[in-house]
Amino acid sequence: MYQTIKFTIDGKECIAKKGQYLVDAAKENNIYIPTLCNVEGVKPKGACRICTVKVNGRLMTACTTPVAEGMAIENNTEEIIDLRKSIVELFFVEGNHFCPACEKSGECDLQALAYKFLIMAPRFPFQFPVRELDATNPKIVKDHNRCILCKRCIRVIKDEEGKNIYAFKKRGHKVEIIVDPESADKFTDELAEKSMEICPVGAILVKEKGFSTPIGQRKYDKVPIGSDIEKVTKIKNEVL
């Protein structure tokens, strides 16, 4: 038996299992907290900071913070919304994101969040970094222009012995994702598919696979990101 606790999000009373991460607890109470780096069931990393909420007045990431009795959480306040919006904008200026030409358009969490936050132009100047497109791997293409360094691939994709295939190289704004140089042979079709799926943007693509689902029929083409959580029954009907 688990212990049930009470807490509030923007004043609304919520119930959760003790120790559950805030982001999951909110979801069970039909409240959407946006995430980019989080993967359900995988140890959270708090890298993208998009799920930042205020817990008893302090900024915390909802994906890494276990919920506790009596927590007062601010989620949809003006301050938090603007903070999240600015973080999405930061991602757009950090890399080179050209949505119309991207294979992941419509399936991309970053793009979907930009729509959700009604971003027209980022407040920050674009950095226009010179980044590489790496197609040396027989199965996948890595487009560093689109990578938001969320570490999802590092945390989720492992080889048969459980060793890391993806890793971070360097530090600070020079950080980039590398693929283990000895892993080329280990790359099965399944592993490549899984890599593309786990990438929230279009930075990891399976070769010759980009447009298998036509534009217009993709995940976020019909409903905005998070709507499955915010209006559970309604969306289910729509999908059916």
Added chain:
Amino acid sequence: MGTIVETILKKYGNDSTRLMDILIDVQNEKSCISDITVKEIANGLNISMADVEQTLSFYHFFSKTPTGKYTVYLNDSVVAFMMGREKIAKAFEEAVECKFGEVSPDGLIGLFNTSCIGMNDQEPAAIINNRVFTKLTPFRVKELVKDMKAGKNINEMFSASTGDGNNSHELVHSVVNNNIRKEGPVLKDDIAQGEIIEKISKMDPEDVINEIKDSNIRGRGGAGFPTGLKWEFCRRAAGDQKYIFCNADEGEPGTFKDRVMLTERAELLFEGMALAGYAVGATQGILYLRYEYKYLQEYLEDVIKRAEEAGLLGRNIAGNKKFEFNIRIQFGAGAYVCGEESALIESAEGKRGEPRDRPPFPVEKGYLEYPTVVNNVETLCSAVKIMKYGSEWYRGLGTLESRGTKVLSISGDCFHPGVYEIEWGFTINDILDMVGGFDVQAVQVGGPSGTLIAPNEFDRILGYEDLATGGSLIIFNQNRKLLKDVVLNFTDFFIEESCGSCSTCRIMPVVMRDKLVKIMDGIGVAKDIDDLFEWGEILKASRCGLGQTACNPIVSSINNFRDLYTSQIKTAKDYETGFDLNLAVQEACEATNRVPNI
């Protein structure tokens, strides 16, 4: 007979959590860690090459390409520039015939920049093959390069005299100076070795913690968490092993007091670690020492060995069967962020120095998942003194909010840079008086993550209630160009030292730097200053203190030296607000039935 790498791997039991030690040894043996070596290490530790690569590429002192038979790391912190670094760099480049960031064509000498090496009171300074050379002059540079070209051993390259105190000890043999200008109760050498260990070994560990709690001492690294409480949490946490870490990774530019305490009061520090171990029930201590202080290794290891021989470390300490404590030294490899306690633990586990998410806190789950206390050098030394003279004595020092004393590292434009131990509660004016500050334009309190304050605030006091500091004070006279010499340098420091894990800290300082340069170039507008101020807030969503304070150089200088910004911007009306995007898109929005939302 195995290869060099095999021997090193074996030395550390082929344990992947000792990857830092392995990489350090390989780097020192081979002067680089090539792809073939990475593969050998990965195979030996049964991890992937990518895993080795991600640790290796994180740290500044590791290199995949040869760094030269002689590797020069020249400090590029603010004070180094103030003391003439540019001339030194030029002298090196001319004598070696290559640029910084390169190795001479014959592969003999490599020239590299490095963040503050903890020698601010004797700049310009450089590290050459793990030895420190201070107070460099262009003449001295010529001499050094000549010696290198002659193939001299690094220890033969010192000038005739070594530094003061233990810097002249045969195991240190360094030209570094302590410059202790004012000794207070913590620095004072007034304890017989083993005296306190003997005393506490007869006490209940809970009573030791209570004594520390009663003293109200707070962490000396800068964050100021109550030390007694930290020990208590760790003692209460479940775990069959517990660890005491001493954080000797002082990387905040302008700080060097830990280096002096390590040189002169190592016995005191190790007793402090043993004391903490006894109090929380930990039998293993790790001194996490920044790589810049590698020259102290042999000396510190000898102090540990002598303490073991004296029965003050090891088993049955002071005849108490329940008192066991061992200490080993863990080196970093050049990463400021590892001074953050959870990043330090990650690094000690052989990983990238990325701070962890909290909770859980290190006192619950720290090194190798065991409850861990991380304390600053000065905190641990102070704890020994508290156990000698009592908590009441300690509470009598300092102010109500900030008990005790603070060891300060003071550098920049003053007559007597060096280490001073004073009680909390003195004003900046008092301190300038003490160190002989002259013609002062500004004082940076607490390093880049602290505050840049102006003369109208020099009556503010040092203490957790006002100007909290880990101990670094840098003084700037009227000739210094604060934006270029200080704010830009500090911002570059944060960009260089960010771990890159959080989006905010990875991207925001770069964006803000561009805007700062825009203003410095004379093409900024009023809105740019407001933007910088507002954007700094976004960094508060970062995971650790480095990210949260990365905007402080810019924001605190806007707060206290706004004129420096407003005097450089364009004020013609057209430039004031940029253009009105709402207005610009109004027509289009009406046509498409959308609402402008900007």
